[in-house]
Amino acid sequence: MTIGKVGTLEVDFVASKADEIVYYQVSATIMDEKTKERELRPLQSITDNYPKYILTMDNTVFNDFSGIKVKNIIDFLLE
Template identity: 45%
Template sequence: MFRKYCIYIYAKSHDYAVSIGRIGKLECDFILRDHDSNYSYVQVAYTILASKETEDREYKSLEQIKDNYPKYVATTDYLLQKRNGIKHINIIDFMKNCEKF
């Protein structure tokens, strides 16, 4: 829960409009919109490396979104991967480097 709160505060501090979304029965933790109406989708988890089941759960809802806006799985993992164009980011490094979604 703390990680989600951190992402929320970080996104708001970078002037993103933040909402929560549903894709069918699946939930997307955050849908972010910038001033130019560009969207980004973010799933937040502590780790996805612990099990294939956890990894699949976090990627599944983002894989259901068929537009071309950026999609992220944000974790505390340092071993990062990319799956179907979805970026796996380390929350701490992302914020420390002041990156944008």
């Protein structure tokens, strides 16, 4: 697992295994519009088709922003 950079933007974690890559942003909450935009921006700037996730403590009905999945961190850890 590494940290990724896209220009001046940073992706919190980049997990890679064999020929698979998964990108993760972690935020306590994305309920604030500015925070949501800040967390989405680096993932939106990545042009490949590998999975992209935002992990948060939020329980939200919005779980997909143009292909970027939003998951509750506790649910993610229990999977």
